[in-house]
Each structure stands twice: as C-alpha cells, then as structure tokens.
Amino acid sequence: MTAILQTANLSKSFGGLHAVEAVNLEVERGHIHGIIGPNGAGKTTLFNLLTGTYTPSRGEIYFNGLSITRLSPERIARLGIARTFQNIKLFKYMSVLDNVKIGFHTQTETSFWDAFFHTSRFHRDERIAAQKGFEILTRVGLAKHADDLASNLPYGTQRKLEIARALATQPQLLLLDEPAAGMNPAETAELIDFIRKLNQEGLTIIIIEHDMKLIMNLCHRITVIHHGEKIFEGTPVEVQNHPGVIEAYLGKGRLNPSAV
Amino acid sequence: MASFKQKLVYFLSAIALLMFPWFIQNDYWLRVAIMIGLYIILASSLNLINGYTGQFNIGHAGFYCIGAYTAAILATRYHFSFWLLLPLSGIVAALFSILIGLATLRLKGIYFSMTTLGFSEIIRLTVLNWASLTRGPMGIPGIPLPELFGFHLASNRHFYYIVLALTGIMLFLSKRVISSRIGRAWIAIREDEDAARAMGVETFRYKLYNLIFGTFWAGVAGCFYAFFTSFISADSFTLDEGFSILAMVLVGGQGNLIGPVIGAASLTILPEIFRNMAQLRLVIFGAAILIMIYLRPQGLAGSSILSQKYHYPKIQRHSPPKHQGQQEVSP
Amino acid sequence: MFWLQQIFNGITQGSIYALMAIGYSIILGIIGLVTFVHGEVIMIGAFAGFFMVTFLKANFFLAVLAGFAASWLLGIIIERVCYRPFRSGPREIALIATIGLSILLRSLSQVTFGTEQKLMPDLLNSHFIPLGQIRITNIQLLIIFTVFILALLLHQFFYKTKTGIALRAVSMNKQAAALLGVHVNRTILLGNALGCALGGVSGVLLGIYYNSVHPVMGASVAMKAFTATVFGGIGSIPGAALGGILLGIFENLGVAIFSSGYRDIISFSILILILLIRPQGILGRKELER
Structure with a gap:
C-alpha cells in the first residue's frame, strides 16, 4: 500500500x-x-x-x-500538506516575495530574541527565506514581480503565486x-x-x-x-x-x- | 538597507531630538514634548496589535493602567527602583493580556475587541474599589523620583531624555521584529488568517505573542507616567484615555511605524494649541476619526498601499456578482 | 428570603439588560457587525427620557416613548454615517466609524449636559408592594411589565408582519433577500433604527430604576448588552433575552456576596467565563471560531 x-x-x-x-x-x-x-x-x-x-x-x-x-x-x-484556494487568498498587501517567504515559516525559527539582536539564526533564516523564495518565484516565472504587491498581479498570475507560496512550505x-x-x-x-x-x-x-x-x-x-x-x-x-x-x-x- | 540619504535624515533628527531641551527654555513645552513621547509609546504599541495583526484592541488604557499601578505600588511600598520597574510593569501588563488572549483569541475578532473594552473599564473599577491596595479614589501620591547612579532625576529635562530613550528602544525593537519572520507572520494573519494557517503559521500563538509584545510597552509607558507625574489615580485611565490612544493610531495611520508617531504628536499638540479647548479634546478626537475615515482612511501617514485597500466605491447600488461557485456550501 | 429578594431584583435588572441585548442582537444580525456606539445610543435615549420628565413633566409612558424616538432617530443617523457609506469597504472601517461617532457623542454630551450625574425625578411615586416576604416596588413591576410587553410586540412583529419577516430575511442572507424582492437598504435602515430604539427605551428604564442618568453611563451599559448577547448566544434573539435576565440575576447575586462597587466587575468576569467555557452561549450555534 x-x-x-x-x-x-x-x-x-x-x-x-x-x-x-x-x-x-x-x-x-x-x-x-x-x-x-x-x-x-x-x-x-x-x-x-x-x-x-x-x-x-x-x-x-x-x-x-x-x-x-x-x-x-x-x-x-x-x-x-499544502493547498491553494479557490477564491484566491493571497496576502494582498504584502510583496510577492514576502508572500512566498511566509511559506518558509515552518522551516525557520527566528525568535523575538533573534529578531531583537539580529543573531546568526536571524540572518540564516532571512537568507533561507529570501534565497529559496526567489528560487521558487523564478521557477513559476514571477521573479520579475518579486517586489510588486500581490494584489497588483493579474488574476492568472495570482493563481501562480498561490502555487509558489504553497510550494515554499516544501x-x-x-x-x-x-x-x-x-x-x-x-x-x-x-x-x-x-x-x-x-x-x-x-x-x-x-x-x-x-x-x-x-x-x-x-x-x-x-x-x-x-x-x-x-x-x-x-x-x-x-x-x-x-x-x-x-x-x-x-x-x-x-x-x-x-x-x- | 537604508540609503545614505535616509541615514542622514535619521542622524539629523536624532541630533535635533537630543538638542531639543536646550533650545526650549519653556518648561511647559518640554512637558508637552514628554507627553508626546509617552503617547508615541502607547500609540505605537497599540499599532503593533491593531495595525500589524489586525486585531482590534480598544482597551489599551487598561494595560497602561496596570503598568502605572504596578510601578506606583511597588515603588511607594517596597521601594523598587524605577529601572527595575520599567520592565516589571511591562511584564505584569503582558500577563494580564495573556489572560484576555487565552479567552478570546481563538474566537472571532469581535470577542477580543469587546473584551478589551470591558477589561479596560474593569481595571479602572477595580482600582477604584480595591482601596487596601490602590487607595481607591484617593490615588497614589508621592511616587519617588527615579535615581541614576545616586542622582535624583528630577527635572523635566531628565524625563525628556528617559522618554526619548524608551521611545527609541521601543521603535527600534518593533522595527526589527516586524521585519523578521515573526512580523511577517503577524502581517499574514492580518491579511488572511486562513491562508496564514495553511502556510503553517500558528495563528493563535502568534496573535498571543503580538498581544504580549504590544501590551508590554503599554505597561512600560504606565510605569514612566507614574514616575513622571509622581501621583496617579484611576481618573487617568478611563475609557476615554484608551479611545484617545486609539484615535492617535487611526488618525496617524495604522500598519506602519511612523503613522502612530505622527498621530500621537499631532493629537497631543492640537488641544494644547487651543488651550481653551481642553474640554473639547475628545470632541476633536472623535470628529478627527470620522473625518479621517471619510477623507483619508489610511491615516495621515498611511501609505498609498493602504489607500488602495481602503478604496471603496462611494455609492453601491448592486452587490457585486459572486464568483461562480465561490462557496460551495455556506455553513 | 434574602436570596429570593436578590433574584427578583436581578430579574428586574435583567429584563432591562434583556431589552438592550435584544436591540443589540437585531443590529448585529442586520448590520453583520458589532457596534461600538450602542452605549451612547442607550445614553441618549436615557437623556431624552430625562428631559421629557424634568422639563415637560411627562409621565412614564411619554418618557419611554421619547427614549424610543430619540434613539430611533439616532439609529438612522448612525446607519447613514457609519454603515451605508462603507458597506462595500473593509469591515473595520465601519467599526472605526462607530468608535469615532461614539467618542464624539459621548464627549459632546459631556460638554452639553455637564459631566455630573443627573437625578431622575421619581415620577411614579415609588413605593413597596408587599408580596409575601420579598419587597417589590411598583417601579420594578412596571419595568418588567414594559419589557414583557415590548418582547411580545417584537415577537408579533418579527413573525406576523411583512416588514418583520423581511428583517429576518435580510439578517440571514442579504443577497437572497434582495432576490426575493426585499428592499435591502430600507430594511437595514429600519432594523438598525429599531435596535437602537430598543436601546433607547432600556436607557430610560435604567434611568428610572437607578434614579439617575449620566453622559458616560453608556460604556459599561453597552458592555452589559454585549455580555448578555454572548451569554444567550450571538444570533439568537430569545437567547439575548434569556442571557439578559440571567446576567441580571447573577450580577445581583454577586453584588449581594461582594459589594455593589463590584457590579461591573462581576458581569465582566461572567463574560470571560462564558468565553472560556461556552463561547457559543446558551442558545447559540457553534460555528463561531473564525
């Protein structure tokens, strides 16, 4: 089985x-x-x-x-298990790259302490989120939109971003x-x-x-x-x-x- | 990374803020400046909660009150030092927020809002009634002056620098958190809680963290206020005080760090300019909120991003056609 | 006997809460949003009754009517100012508008009516009616009677009249109601006005029961309305009524045990307990996690 x-x-x-x-x-x-x-x-x-x-x-x-x-x-x-939504549920007023970065939430572990003092863990997590996020955007062809607001993307592209975001959770x-x-x-x-x-x-x-x-x-x-x-x-x-x-x-x- | 120009602006404004007390000889305006600093901490901490996770706390004055009373009681009875009480008051305020959070953050946002509203009023009433602890309506006088290396910090100039440092630390730490994984999770919750959960964000826990962080600073502000005025009573922590803080956030613009700073500064100065309007202070605040909502819903400093979000057709005659099969089954 | 007395007092108070909660529920249903201006609606109603009694030497019935009318009017203003312009925008905008209006109304009342508490004249020649061993005042009976009559009328209205049925339909589903030919905008306006008017009446009753009205009475009173609504279960009008009465009883028992200064604290503790133990309330449906 x-x-x-x-x-x-x-x-x-x-x-x-x-x-x-x-x-x-x-x-x-x-x-x-x-x-x-x-x-x-x-x-x-x-x-x-x-x-x-x-x-x-x-x-x-x-x-x-x-x-x-x-x-x-x-x-x-x-x-x-990752999913996309029928009635697109992007984080509208975040950038395209930030949308994908959220997908790395489960793979990173920055704590308040790390964020306050910019510890090495903070830097590592930010690097993971940015680099891998960018890779995924490149794969779905959205790299050039990385800094755009998610809500500014055309409808079909928003669906792609939803998939990219889901993929980020591995x-x-x-x-x-x-x-x-x-x-x-x-x-x-x-x-x-x-x-x-x-x-x-x-x-x-x-x-x-x-x-x-x-x-x-x-x-x-x-x-x-x-x-x-x-x-x-x-x-x-x-x-x-x-x-x-x-x-x-x-x-x-x-x-x-x-x-x- | 901030550009050189940005850095220069930061540097120059820091110099200006540091030099400010030496230009202003008038003690009255120095006091106003201190109150602005205090309200910046309060409004910014409220903005962390309301603007970044989209929770709607309307009882921030309750946490402020807890901080002030914690500091006042421990300082007058047990002679705790100001510097210890700053974080301690914040922690006590945050502990109360955990209680509120546990009861309401799993439910729809509105339960949280109403509960914070009630909480604020209840704290004030408890302070009024629990006379053995708080001296009830008489308030707590004689809060000692803070000491630093054996010196009494007595002048307004000293308090100005304390509040300046606190505001700076608060904004700095907030900025760092917001531009980290934690802050992204907060904003994701604000934008779409279902989607955030589907990304693995533990929304309940992160909302609670957010509440704790925000209310901690309200407690710190309360401690500062207690030492600054050396006398506190329940009258300083009414619902109206909470609404004033809320008005500062809304008028300045929520969801960004500079908005509440501008809101706190303008709404603190406004009633001072029209001195005879002191009793109209809240009338102005209420009207300001309504006017902002009609003219500039994103607030004075709100970005154009948010104006887009808050853009709504003025008159709507027909409901928009639903996307076909948008909801297969509505519960 | 002491406890029986407390329970009876609780029922009196609870019936006022019930009326507030019913009004609150109607608004919640029809607007689909919590309102923060409801406390001020109740306060304005109370002041309308107060002025009717002090200046026009009106009787009980006219005072209640004045509270009803004033808050009805306010309800229409609220709908125009806070809800209608923002119906298609994000929900928090309308919420913020109610907060702005609430601050404005409360502070304006403080400026115009003065910040001190106003004594409500005893317009009913208050006296005790002996009933076994508990002491009941004619005022208490009149309050319970008024609320009871209003509840009956409301029931008839909601189930027997076309407008009432339209109101219920819009509360359940605006689009479906519109398809069935209900004039949605007008119905929302009406529903909000009705909910506010009931708040106004409960304000007058509160003023009479406590012999006083106050510009800042709204906040704690609105909290009671909300607590009663949650207690009974959001979305259920009978629940709101039941929640109100139970809240009144618990509150009075609590006051009897502790002290009257703790009245609001007790009812707030009840709210927190409900939210922790049974957030859907007594008669509410369960789907309220977000």
Missing part, C-alpha cells in the same frame, strides 16, 4: 445539509489525483476537511498512515483548488506543464478543476463527487465512459461531456 492520503467514511454536515457524505478516498503517492463534480458537489468542502479548516462530522483522514483527522490547519501544513502533498480558473488557454497549457513537472519531481497532487482538458490530460486517477458523495473513481478513460458521471453533469446542465 503506497497511499499517501486516505479517508475513511469522511463526512461533514452543516445543520441538516450533508456537504460531504461518507467519502472514501485513496490517493497514491506520486499520483496526480483529480476531483471533479458539478458546482456545489462538495469538492472544496472536501479540501477544507483534508486541510483541517473544517472538522469532520464523522470519519477519519490518514496522511502517511497517521490520523490527521482533528489536527489544526497549521499542524497539517507542518506535516506536509509539501509532500499539494492540493490545488481550481488552479486554472481565470487563466487563458496559453496560461492553462503552461500550468499543465508546470504541474506535470512538479509531479515528476515526486510531488503528489490533488486537483479540483472544471477544465476537463486539464484534468484528463494530467490525472492518473479521478474521483467524481456528486451531492457530497463519491459516485465513481477510475482512470480518465473510465470516467469519460461512465454513464453515471455523464448523468451527474448533464443533470446539472453545466458541462457538455461530449466536449471532453
């Missing part, structure tokens, strides 16, 4: 509404795992459960075999919530290449995305969620030929599966 992430019977309800219901998910180490489903299917809620933003009503989550079910988001981040598992939303086709193509490259370097990735081309192109496995429940899981080819999946989408009338 090489699952990096497993959920057992994972459920979350708000009041009487079952946002996520008894989901059993298993993500293989080294895979790109897609999560698709109509709007309101509970995909983002699932991410919020995996990252500790919400506490599950029932069920368990295992990361590398250890239960992370009731851990706080910051603990989970420290264990090696995760083993990266959760991407609609990374291609708001990107033009050229940017999306670039994004696909980038995600694939990250994956080839050993990073396990879970993607929520409505762009079927991206999903079918990248994913090793895909989980389909509808009304909070997992209705199917399989390879891209299996998903495309599964009648239930088509129905779920057609029922909502949002996507034309023949276009996939």
Whole structure:
C-alpha cells in the first residue's frame, strides 16, 4: 500500500445539509489525483476537511498512515500538506516575495530574541527565506514581480503565486483548488506543464478543476463527487465512459461531456 | 538597507531630538514634548496589535493602567527602583493580556475587541474599589523620583531624555521584529488568517505573542507616567484615555511605524494649541476619526498601499456578482 | 428570603439588560457587525427620557416613548454615517466609524449636559408592594411589565408582519433577500433604527430604576448588552433575552456576596467565563471560531 492520503467514511454536515457524505478516498503517492463534480458537489468542502479548516462530522483522514483527522490547519501544513484556494487568498498587501517567504515559516525559527539582536539564526533564516523564495518565484516565472504587491498581479498570475507560496512550505502533498480558473488557454497549457513537472519531481497532487482538458490530460486517477458523495473513481478513460458521471453533469446542465 | 540619504535624515533628527531641551527654555513645552513621547509609546504599541495583526484592541488604557499601578505600588511600598520597574510593569501588563488572549483569541475578532473594552473599564473599577491596595479614589501620591547612579532625576529635562530613550528602544525593537519572520507572520494573519494557517503559521500563538509584545510597552509607558507625574489615580485611565490612544493610531495611520508617531504628536499638540479647548479634546478626537475615515482612511501617514485597500466605491447600488461557485456550501 | 429578594431584583435588572441585548442582537444580525456606539445610543435615549420628565413633566409612558424616538432617530443617523457609506469597504472601517461617532457623542454630551450625574425625578411615586416576604416596588413591576410587553410586540412583529419577516430575511442572507424582492437598504435602515430604539427605551428604564442618568453611563451599559448577547448566544434573539435576565440575576447575586462597587466587575468576569467555557452561549450555534 503506497497511499499517501486516505479517508475513511469522511463526512461533514452543516445543520441538516450533508456537504460531504461518507467519502472514501485513496490517493497514491506520486499520483496526480483529480476531483471533479458539478458546482456545489462538495469538492472544496472536501479540501477544507483534508486541510483541517473544517472538522469532520464523522470519519477519519490518514496522511502517511497517521490520523490527521482533528489536527489544526497549521499542524497539517507542518506535516506536509499544502493547498491553494479557490477564491484566491493571497496576502494582498504584502510583496510577492514576502508572500512566498511566509511559506518558509515552518522551516525557520527566528525568535523575538533573534529578531531583537539580529543573531546568526536571524540572518540564516532571512537568507533561507529570501534565497529559496526567489528560487521558487523564478521557477513559476514571477521573479520579475518579486517586489510588486500581490494584489497588483493579474488574476492568472495570482493563481501562480498561490502555487509558489504553497510550494515554499516544501509539501509532500499539494492540493490545488481550481488552479486554472481565470487563466487563458496559453496560461492553462503552461500550468499543465508546470504541474506535470512538479509531479515528476515526486510531488503528489490533488486537483479540483472544471477544465476537463486539464484534468484528463494530467490525472492518473479521478474521483467524481456528486451531492457530497463519491459516485465513481477510475482512470480518465473510465470516467469519460461512465454513464453515471455523464448523468451527474448533464443533470446539472453545466458541462457538455461530449466536449471532453 | 537604508540609503545614505535616509541615514542622514535619521542622524539629523536624532541630533535635533537630543538638542531639543536646550533650545526650549519653556518648561511647559518640554512637558508637552514628554507627553508626546509617552503617547508615541502607547500609540505605537497599540499599532503593533491593531495595525500589524489586525486585531482590534480598544482597551489599551487598561494595560497602561496596570503598568502605572504596578510601578506606583511597588515603588511607594517596597521601594523598587524605577529601572527595575520599567520592565516589571511591562511584564505584569503582558500577563494580564495573556489572560484576555487565552479567552478570546481563538474566537472571532469581535470577542477580543469587546473584551478589551470591558477589561479596560474593569481595571479602572477595580482600582477604584480595591482601596487596601490602590487607595481607591484617593490615588497614589508621592511616587519617588527615579535615581541614576545616586542622582535624583528630577527635572523635566531628565524625563525628556528617559522618554526619548524608551521611545527609541521601543521603535527600534518593533522595527526589527516586524521585519523578521515573526512580523511577517503577524502581517499574514492580518491579511488572511486562513491562508496564514495553511502556510503553517500558528495563528493563535502568534496573535498571543503580538498581544504580549504590544501590551508590554503599554505597561512600560504606565510605569514612566507614574514616575513622571509622581501621583496617579484611576481618573487617568478611563475609557476615554484608551479611545484617545486609539484615535492617535487611526488618525496617524495604522500598519506602519511612523503613522502612530505622527498621530500621537499631532493629537497631543492640537488641544494644547487651543488651550481653551481642553474640554473639547475628545470632541476633536472623535470628529478627527470620522473625518479621517471619510477623507483619508489610511491615516495621515498611511501609505498609498493602504489607500488602495481602503478604496471603496462611494455609492453601491448592486452587490457585486459572486464568483461562480465561490462557496460551495455556506455553513 | 434574602436570596429570593436578590433574584427578583436581578430579574428586574435583567429584563432591562434583556431589552438592550435584544436591540443589540437585531443590529448585529442586520448590520453583520458589532457596534461600538450602542452605549451612547442607550445614553441618549436615557437623556431624552430625562428631559421629557424634568422639563415637560411627562409621565412614564411619554418618557419611554421619547427614549424610543430619540434613539430611533439616532439609529438612522448612525446607519447613514457609519454603515451605508462603507458597506462595500473593509469591515473595520465601519467599526472605526462607530468608535469615532461614539467618542464624539459621548464627549459632546459631556460638554452639553455637564459631566455630573443627573437625578431622575421619581415620577411614579415609588413605593413597596408587599408580596409575601420579598419587597417589590411598583417601579420594578412596571419595568418588567414594559419589557414583557415590548418582547411580545417584537415577537408579533418579527413573525406576523411583512416588514418583520423581511428583517429576518435580510439578517440571514442579504443577497437572497434582495432576490426575493426585499428592499435591502430600507430594511437595514429600519432594523438598525429599531435596535437602537430598543436601546433607547432600556436607557430610560435604567434611568428610572437607578434614579439617575449620566453622559458616560453608556460604556459599561453597552458592555452589559454585549455580555448578555454572548451569554444567550450571538444570533439568537430569545437567547439575548434569556442571557439578559440571567446576567441580571447573577450580577445581583454577586453584588449581594461582594459589594455593589463590584457590579461591573462581576458581569465582566461572567463574560470571560462564558468565553472560556461556552463561547457559543446558551442558545447559540457553534460555528463561531473564525
């Protein structure tokens, strides 16, 4: 068993509404795992459960075999799960580089004392954050924007910065919530290449995305969620030929599966 | 790294501040200068909390009061030295902030705000009622003069240099913390707490650190005030005092170090210029806050960065269209 | 008997707190923001009642009405000055605006009304009504009665009238309410005015109960309103009422044990305890961690 992430019977309800219901998910180490489903299917809620933003009503989550079910988001981040947000949550009024520097929070340990007296540890931490931060920005092609305010970046670029910031935490598992939303086709193509490259370097990735081309192109496995429940899981080819999946989408009338 | 020009400006203003008492022969204006220094410490420490982590402390006067009473009681009864009491008063104030923080910092920001407001008032009432410790409404007179190497520091000139040094140390240390990993974590919390947590920032702990650091300086300021005036009573620590400090931060501009300095200086001088307006002091402060919010929400010294943040359309007729599927399930 | 007496006094006081907390909850729901000017709203209401009684020799009913009207008006001003211009901006701006207005109103009242406490004339010929072994004044009964009637009226208003239902709808979800044809701006204005007006009435009742009004009475009183709201559970109007009454009872029991100088300290300790033990309050829902 090489699952990096497993959920057992994972459920979350708000009041009487079952946002996520008894989901059993298993993500293989080294895979790109897609999560698709109509709007309101509970995909983002699932991410919020995996990252500790919400506490599950029932069920368990295992990361590398250890239960992370009731851990706080910051603990989970420290264990090696990073994420981006569907409705971009950058630190808007910080510079692009500072945004990425926050990602090194868990890898540095400057204390008040270090900051007051600029000890060697302070200098080491600042060097780590600046150098590695700059490296990551270079990788995503944002180095020239390092000193700009995050909020001044165009929408698609902000999504890239979110990924860069998540990478700075040195995760083993990266959760991407609609990374291609708001990107033009050229940017999306670039994004696909980038995600694939990250994956080839050993990073396990879970993607929520409505762009079927991206999903079918990248994913090793895909989980389909509808009304909070997992209705199917399989390879891209299996998903495309599964009648239930088509129905779920057609029922909502949002996507034309023949276009996939 | 500061450029040469910047360094020159710092150097010249430092010289000017050091020479100031020798140019000003008038003791009255020297006192005003000392009060400005005191309010700079108070406003800047409040700004650390409100401006950098986006918590909304409105009861800063409570921590200031604790610092002042700690110093006054220990100095008059147990003859503690001023120099020991400076940090000690800060620590006692910070201990109280831990209590407040533990109760409220895990909850929505508003619980913190209201609790600090209540706390400030409660501290004042406790001081008034616990007469065996605080002499109640009579206040504590006869706080001895600070000593340095056997000399009594009695003149306003001495106090001017003390407050100048304290302000300098406070601003220097604040700057260093803010431009470190700790300060970045604070600002990240202000900008987006969820995202900060997703980056592994222990938001509760860092908010608590921030509160401790900020209230420590309020306690230090209280200690200075007690020795400076040699008499304190609960009247100096009303909610209005807290609101005045808040007004200085808001008018000067929060989220940067220079804003509260400007705010404290201008709002301390303003009522002094119009001497007969002393009773209108708070009317002016209240009006100043409202005017600032309409005209320059980022404050006098607020950067254009923040003006962008606070830019809002004057009249809004329709709510903006929500990004499709922005929230899959709202609890 | 002593304790029974304290509990009864607590209920009287608590019913005033309940009224404040109900008003506070309505504002909290409709604006979606805490207000810092509520103490001054209560104070202005109390002064309106006070002037009605001292200058116009008005009766109890007119005094209450004056408090209601004055604070209603103030509520409209507050909405125009503090909330409407900033509805689309960052939330803290509106919050700061309420603080600015609160400082302004309080200091202006101190300048115009004077800083000393004003004695409220005894307009009801206060006397004890013997009831078993506890002593009840006619004023206490009238206060409880007034609050009770107001609560009943409010309930009818919220569940039976179109405007009341619109108010509840806007509190729950502004966008959905707008889609259903509710005039959101007007409803927010109305809700804020109503919440303030209730604060005004409770100000008058406080003035009558304590025989005094004071320009700086607002701060500690607003704290009570907030504590009662948190006690009952934010977002629940019945909770606010219950929280108010319980707060009144606990506070009076505490005063009986310690001393009356500690009244506000006791209620503040109650707030801290609630926040530590059960931050969602008695009837509140749990999702309030940020």
